[in-house]
Amino acid sequence: MSKGNALHSDQQQSYRIETDPLGEKAVPLDAYYGIHTARALENFPVSERAANRHLFSSIVIIKKAAAMTTGKLTLIPAPVSRAIILACDEILGGALTDQFLVDALQGGAGTSTHMNVNEVVANRAIELLGGQKGDYSLVHPLDHVNCCQSTNDVYPTALRIAAISLLRPLSEAFASLQEALQRKEQEFADILKLGRTQLMDALPMMAGQEFGAYAKAVARDRWRLYKAEERLREIHLGGTAIGTGLGAPRAYIYQVTEVLQDLTGMGLCRSEFPIDPTQNMDVFVEVSGLLKAAAVNLLKIANDLRLLASGPAGGLGEYRLPAVQAGSSVMAGKVNPVMAEMAGLVAMRVIANDSAIAWAAAGGQLELNAFSPLIAESLLESLEILTHAVQLFEQRCIRGITVNKEQCEKHLQQSTVLATALVPHLGYELASEIAKTAQNEGKTVETLVLERGLLTDDQVRRILSPLQITKPGIPGI
Known part of the structure; x- marks a missing residue:
């Protein structure tokens, strides 16, 4: 990557020319990203969706921790360290989010996402030092922002941090769903209804018992997700390229972990054998498996409620789900169980993402997994959409469910x-x-x-x- 900045002679106000080992490249003059990101934008126009914002933010937090550590150890100049830290603070505060553009589905084990951050941080730090974007003699994306680091230790560590930050609200969402189901268990405790096995009439039960069973299943999910954070706390920052730590002094390895603990407020710990988390992605498979288990329960509950609320004239009609919107553009008065459907389809997506994560983790070879961007995109998407789905399902469906006592009694008497x-x-x-x-x-x-x-x-x-x-x-x- 060039240490200088050249303006194109024909269109000096539109773009600058940057160089790397592959040659020259035009970069928009006002862009905070650089040549590596520009190449990635050309190479990976795949999903038209940038990598997950939580992943970008977690990488920025790591850059701040690294700059604080490398500055303290005088591995980079103090003014450069301060400028990088300030740039990271601005980005974490919401600035320059439109500069993180690299597609979520990319080759290179996450290098393009990582370099996108390195370049944006570097160019903002350059401005803070009074320079012009692209003048890497002041702050270099690799020599300074990436000092003592590699994509191969930064990217998986960032994924762990991002996943932990999303696991917490998901666990809380399941806790709230559990409580809502338990309230329905109490509310419907005295309402007798027909039980069913294999869709056929079975022994009677209380409607409250049905919701109590749902609450128990969700309680297991709540606990599993709460404990899942423990699987993600071990990081290998300082392991650099393959986990051996070449290029990262021992003092940096120990100190940067402590700094990152303080910045994130997470109980992160240093891996005793960094080669392992550099090449092995099974921890993400494990966490995704817990998300899949939660999704399976959510899908079961949503489908049960859709069936039990079916009708109103031609179905079971034992429960009434809240009417939240019109259900048809042609059938007047039709109302569909859209919140239960939404919960179900999100659950299906999480289950599908789990398969993608398993395949991607198994596809790793030797000292690195080239498919980690698919793991990151799938895992973080599952965490986000499952959280939103559970919250909405609870608020706009579970809370408003009522029982059609007459229909329950009718079915019971006819059986x-x-x-x-x-x-x-x-x-x-x-x-x-x-x-x-x-x-x-x-x-x-x-x-x-x-x-x-x-x-x-x-x-x-x-x-x-x-x-x-x-x-x-x-x-x-």
């Missing part, structure tokens, strides 16, 4: 499953015959038992009591 409660008293064969007869004659199980004089009215009431048939034990005894 013959209550015959199961009679098995301990009448035997399986007779109870089965009663159930079949009740179905054929359109009568209730209770009516048939009383007509045949098999049990007294008091016995039937005790056996079929909602509190008896929805808890462990033999009803009526």
